[in-house]
Amino acid sequence: LNRRLAAFGTTIFAEMSALAVRTGSINLGQGFPDTDGPEEIREAAVRALREGKGNQYPPGPGVPELRAAVAAHQERFYGLTWSPETEVLVTTGATEAIAASLLALLEPGDEVIAFEPYYDSYAACIALAGAQRVPLTLRAPAFRPDLDELRALITPRTRLLLLNTPHNPTGAVLTPEELSGIAALAVEHDLLVVTDEVYEHLVFTGAHHPIAALPGMRGRTVSISSSGKTFSYTGWKIGWVTGDAPLVAAVRAAKQYLTFVSGGPFQYAIAEALTLPDAFFTDFREGMRRKRDLLAKGLRAAGFQVYEPEGTYFITTDISPFGDEDAGAFCRALPERCGVAAVPNSVFYDDPEAGRSQVRFTFCKKDEVLEEAVERLARLG
Ligand code: PMP
Ligand code: GLN
Numbered sequence: 001l002n003r004r005l006a007a008f009g010t011t012i013f014a015e016m017s018a019l020a021v022r023t024g025s026i027n028l029g030q031g032f033p034d035t036d037g038p039e040e041i042r043e044a045a046v047r048a049l050r051e052g053k054g055n056q057y058p059p060g061p062g063v064p065e066l067r068a069a070v071a072a073h074q075e076r077f078y079g080l081t082w083s084p085e086t087e088v089l090v091t092t093g094a095t096e097a098i099a100a101s102l103l104a105l106l107e108p109g110d111e112v113i114a115f116e117p118y119y120d121s122y123a124a125c126i127a128l129a130g131a132q133r134v135p136l137t138l139r140a141p142a143f144r145p146d147l148d149e150l151r152a153l154i155t156p157r158t159r160l161l162l163l164n165t166p167h168n169p170t171g172a173v174l175t176p177e178e179l180s181g182i183a184a185l186a187v188e189h190d191l192l193v194v195t196d197e198v199y200e201h202l203v204f205t206g207a208h209h210p211i212a213a214l215p216g217m218r219g220r221t222v223s224i225s226s227s228g229k230t231f232s233y234t235g236w237k238i239g240w241v242t243g244d245a246p247l248v249a250a251v252r253a254a255k256q257y258l259t260f261v262s263g264g265p266f267q268y269a270i271a272e273a274l275t276l277p278d279a280f281f282t283d284f285r286e287g288m289r290r291k292r293d294l295l296a297k298g299l300r301a302a303g304f305q306v307y308e309p310e311g312t313y314f315i316t317t318d319i320s321p322f323g324d325e326d327a328g329a330f331c332r333a334l335p336e337r338c339g340v341a342a343v344p345n346s347v348f349y350d351d352p353e354a355g356r357s358q359v360r361f362t363f364c365k366k367d368e369v370l371e372e373a374v375e376r377l378a379r380l381g
Contacts, residue, residue, distance in 0.1 A: 004127045011120050012347045016331060020341035026373045028295075028361040029331070029341040031168070031313055035366060037232035038273070038280070045236075045269035054264020061252060062090025062240070066267040069274035070240050077200075078210050086245040089252050092262045093237040094198045094226035096255065099125045101194045101222045101241065102160075104254035106131040110159035115145060117348030117355055119168050119196065126162075134158070135350050140318065140358070141307055143170040147181040154185065160192040161185075163211065166199040169345050169360040170316050171309020173203050179211050187216040192247075198226045198239075201281050204289045205310040212243065219244045222251060227270040229313075230284070232364075236266040288313055288363070291370060295363040298374025303381070304359075313364040316345060320357045322380065327359050328352070338376045 016029035036042065048054055054063060061067060067084035074080040082088055091097040098121055106112065108130030114122050116135035126133045134153050136145055161182065165174040174182070186193050193211060200208045212221040226239035241251050296306050296315055305318035319330050327344030335341050345358035363370060 004130070005124065007127070008120075008124045012343055013120075016341050016343050019332070019335055023335035023339070023341075025335040025339045025341045026365075026369060026376065027341045028363070028365065028373055029343045031229075031362045031364060032234045033232040033364040034369060035232065038276070041231060041233070041269050041273045044272045045265050048265035048268040053268050054266075056264070057261050058264040058267060060256060060261050062088065062262065063264065063267045063271070065271040066090055066238075066240075066274075069271040070242065073274045074210075074242055078213055080210065080213055080242070082242045083245065087242060087248050089241040089248050089255065090262050090267060091224075091239045091241060091255060092259045093228060094196060094224050094239040095121055095237075096258060096262070097224040097226075097239045097241045097251070098122065098194070098196060099128070100251045100254040100258055101224065102126055102129045102131070102162075103258075104250040105192055105194070105222070105247075106159060109157065111155060111157045112160045112162055113150065113153050113158060114162040115164060115167065116350060117169055117345050117358070118162075119164060120348065122162055122164075123350075131159070132157070133350070137349070137354060138167070138170055138172060140316075143167065143172040143307070143316075145174070145178060145182070147178070147185070150182065151185060154189050154191070158189065158191060160194060163193060163195040165195070165197060165211075166203055166208065166309075166311025168199065168312050169314050169343070169348060169358075170307065171312045171314055173206055173208065173310040174211075175206060176209050179209055179214060183211055183214040183217050186220060191220065193217065193221045194224065195221060196224045198224065198229045199312040200225055201230045202285060202288055202313060203311040204285070204292065208311070220247075222247050227266075227273060230281070231270065231273045232284075233266075233270075236263070236270070238262065238266050238270045291363040291365070291367065294367060295361060295370050295374065298370070298377065299361065302374065302377040304377075313362050315361050315363060317359050317361065318357050319359050326352075326356045330359060338379050340373050340376050 020027035228234035
């Protein structure tokens with residue numbers, strides 16, 4: 001294993017999911033729903049397979065139906081207009097979109113400012129690109145970015161800001177004011193912005209605002225989203241990038257040599273999913289809001305300090321009430337102690353001490369599963 005990757009080991013999601021399986025625990029670690037998305041969308045995938053749509057290499061940028069649907073979705077929800085031909089790129093999940101964007105846009109030695117705690121693939125992909133990660137720490141309890149701190153982190157080597165809103169793992173959602181402040185800094189220092197918005201439809205407080213829509217941002221922003229979270233088919237791995245044509249062309253140049261193209265039949269199904277009526281998106285969000293409230297209440301009752309998330313399907317908690325154990329040790333022992341698996345936020349910080357007492361739970365599970373998990377956690381005492 002080369003030096004760039006050696007530091008990253010096995011991702012925490014694989015480790016904790018394996019532990020959950022081994023111990024027969026309820027897995028509230030890795031974020032994936034235990035209920036599939038709409039049946040009509042699954043049927044659309046079956047139909048595509050049967051009709052031979054996408055069974056051979058689809059077009060490099062994605063099938064035209066999906067590119068058009070991504071553009072129409074961005075216009076419907078945010079008033080953003082993108083050319084399906086040149087400003088939309090289909091990727092193998094948001095994960096490939098993140099990798100391709102960073103590999104395409106960074107030079108070795110460039111600095112990338114990213115919020116921490118950060119989604120683990122950010123750090124690995126920045127390293128693969130030979131660039132340097134510079135964390136802007138979001139601090140409990142509200143996990144807001146401090147714009148003065150952000151300004152102070154910018155150097156002549158800063159090339160790119162890597163944003164994530166709604167934010168995994170803290171659930172923070174950037175406000176219009178915060179986004180304007182970040183955009184102003186990007187314009188002032190001529191920075192690129194890569195923004196991971198995979199939880200765009202899971203905002204419970206306020207609303208999701210894409211930074212690409214702000215003045216001066218269109219030409220410097222690569223926006224990333226994914227069907228996995230919104231349509232509850234995380235295994236299909238259909239994601240996408242939108243942005244100004246030259247930026248999307250750059251990301252596409254990298255994508256050619258990563259996957260060449262993304263799986264065909266699912267693209268047709270997700271094209272249909274993106275045209276579901278507004279009620280689908282509202283119901284999905286409101287259903288998740290109830291689950292958030294159910295888990296938050298249970299975690300509080302069990303003794304955790306809960307940081308109420310504004311978005312995503314994760315709750316970050318503080319485990320200090322249980323003693324001085326660090327989050328990693330706590331999560332490695334939790335399945336044996338009570339039959340529930342979670343994820344330690346400490347691995348999402350450059351300095352694990354910063355997240356020493358933070359543990360993340362997902363609530364994208366059936367109510368009865370969450371209820372059972374909460375009962376088990378209550379025995380922690
Ligand atoms: N970004 C964030 C913030 C995530 O939580 C995830 C997890 N799914 C991804 C990207 C990856 O998305 P995908 O499964 O579409 O590759
Ligand atoms: N995004 C999900 C999470 O944060 C799953 C990530 C993964 O398995 N790579 O848990």
